[in-house]
Amino acid sequence: MARYNFRETEAKWQKIWEERDSFRATEEPGPLNAESRGKAYVLEMFPYPSGRIHMGHVKNYTMGDLIARVRRAQGYNVLHPMGWDAFGLPAENAAFQNKVHPAIWTRQNIDGMRTQLKSIGLTIDWSREIATCEPEYYKHEQAMFLDFLSNGLAYRRESWVNWDPVENTVLANEQVIDGCGWRSGAPVERRKLSQWFLKITEFADELLEALKTLDRWPDKVRTMQANWIGKSSGARLTFPLAGRSQDVEVYTTRPDTLFGASFLAISPDHPLAAELSAGNPALAEFIAECRQTGTSEAVIETAEKRGFDTGLKAIHPFDPNWQLPVYVANFVLMEYGTGAIFGCPAHDQRDLDFARKYGLPVTAVVVPAGTDANSFVVGDEAYTGPGALAHSKFLDGLDVEGGKRRAISELEALGRGYGTTVYRLRDWGVSRQRYWGCPIPIIHCPTCGIVPVPKDQLPVTLPLDVDFDKPGNPLSHHPTWKHVACPICGGKAERETDTFDTFFESSWYFARFCSPHETDRPFTREAVQYWLPVDQYIGGVEHAVLHLLYARFFTRALSKCGYLDLAEPFDGMFTQGMVTHETYRAPDGEWVSPAEIQRTEGGGIIRVADGAVLTAGRIEKMSKSKRNTVDPAAIIDGYGADAVRLFMLSDTPPERDMEWTEAGVEGAWRYVNRLWRLIEDYQTIESRQDGPGADKALELRRVAHRAIDRMSASIDAFALNSAVAEVRILSNAIGDQIAALHVEDGRRPVGPVLAEALTESIDILIRLAGPMMPHLAEELWQVLGHDRLLAQEPWPNADPALLISNTVTIAIQVNGKLKATIDLLRDCDAASAETTALADSRIVAAMAGKPARKVIVVPNRIVNVVV
């Protein structure tokens, strides 16, 4: 055997797998799955075709491929597809910068990325590849939208957007930098536009409740989704305005603190604010200032809390003589509750900050148990804990929950309010004022109003002859595209020029993969019934809320419209961590890419080009701005896909951020070569009747079968780094056995018992290594003389008899501190374990003559002597 040539070998097996169509999925379990354990749909989040794959992709697809390969070997009928989330802003930015058409740019990127992905050696069924920018894909979602519309799941209303007043364009949140447009630099304004919404709120409670059933999802993702949905119970109540016929309706989760109210605050977008501003220029200016921020919640919430006293007085619902000032405040969101709140400074931090700023009274009405209500003072911190109500008339003495109930029943009796449930979740705005997205199939007719495009006229395709030089949406200034005849009256009408949010495409692509070539319908019932739900979905934690929630909603909406019969699309979910890298800076502050650096012998870092001494900075998420990305293609070229895959899996638990290092991938590369040499050495063994090693065989087999057992368990638990460790433990054990053999003329004589154990262990080792290092393992499998592909071989079974040994090592503690270990027969009785432990000289010494007060014996584990 020559040196391992990964370049040739990896290309060779990728070609063979492809020629033999090894990973094609059909609903009929094939001969490989004669003893099929059912189907396994393994899916990684499909990539945006940015042009080149990045390390995050490699991590994602390596993990998914490992699962897919293991499941295949375990006898499951596996579906493991790939496609392209091909609509989105970057294509338009590229069009603007480089004068390339988004369609051409996207298709070129897809071609390049497909080649790169294939170089990783993934078990993808490429016959099912889809791209969401193709009319064959998006025509189905246009039909879905029309069905949502007729089923009351889509509607139109006004909503805010970021508006760049210089470019006259709508900006995405990421295009707003410090409150200004990224290209124009002009302060961004909020504007109202008429937009389409999907009624995700109709499923709010269902989406929340069903989280409980998703027991193969990470708890943190379920928690984040539950918080996002944000179910809260509270009260709606009305405050009459003094001297006016109007009321202000308020939502609160703390009706128990009504007697601690000191002001009312309404949103700058509240209708009352608009009305008052008409006769109040100062207020109008305040509201205009509030609109000088973006629409992002993070910006609004972190902005300085400001208010404007309208001069109006609201009358307390429980006391007609009590009047509260009414403010317009920038932190009150029109989208949540009623767009108006009452402020109780003593028991809400935000209200307290506001009250201190504007000199409003602070009255504590909940005091901790055992505290005197008259001496309890709120300083800089609001009291939000439990306690007894005080200074609250009929609520006095009640606890918080009791107070809430009593306050609500009182409000209901007075006809001033009622108990209610509110969700933080808002309906999903799907309109985008952009070109590179799926056209919304709607026609606006001056006579007939909003008219859906008839289904038989779908798809509404994007025109290709568009101009990106003018700001704004190219669809709206296209000379002809939007001008159409109204489908109802035949008169002159205009197409909707907005396109869908790209989350639309990713909300159902997993179903499309089930029958990607259907033309008249998005998928067949048989195919989705067979494959869905996805058994294992894998992707970045950054999608933990939005994408996953939208897909869950979409699945329900499609079921309501008769497309599916399913509530939850993803049975198992795994969220991976990011890939990070150290950062480097030149003396002038410029960021330097890892590809341009070299480490000196003294441990310093220099830039190769000019020898400039660099400083190593923090380890951060790989990003273009910090220039700390590493190109997977270059690394695969240098070390091979197997080494890259192995390093991706080996060091860090997959849910955590991992640091990419050159040393790490080199270590993985060395291990690839070590396995190659191990098989080389193994081939020198020669079975002889008088050969040595019979006494070593059983222990080696134990290690091998333990490796099967522990690695399988690690994979099921997604502890992929531990799974790699198990393979290394096994190869180390085999290597130790071989190294211990005497070499004669290049041969290693060995007795038949150990020879057989070595052969069995090597067989197991290669099967276990296959999902991680598929090319090397496939090559070694062939070298060992097998005809069948390793990719079609079953997973090994652990022999239970080899998983347990006769003796166990037991720790003996004195007062909880380890003093000795002893070997005992497995499952020996507690009494003899105690006797043996107390007889041990080290224990006698540690007890220093004191009597044992208590002895705790945990069978097969520990004896703790308390003195």
Add this chain to the structure above:
RNA sequence: GCGGGCGUGGCGGAAUGGUAGACGCGCUGGAUUUAGGUUCCAGUGAUGAAAGUCGUGGGGGUUCAAGUCCCUUCGCCCGCACCA
């Protein structure tokens, strides 16, 4: 601001409440080969001559026993509805 997460040797990390540091990187010493990314062997938490003592971000608690459970505190990271 709100929500979620993470913190263990020089480094990545392992550990059903039961022997802290598996596996690897790095480092130290040695051997082999002068190799055209070497390989192999031994050692490697701190401290101590040793016995031992200490040690899982900090502080407190529960327990025979805590990295693991509870309270509290500090630091870092991610998401926040038009990036995908």
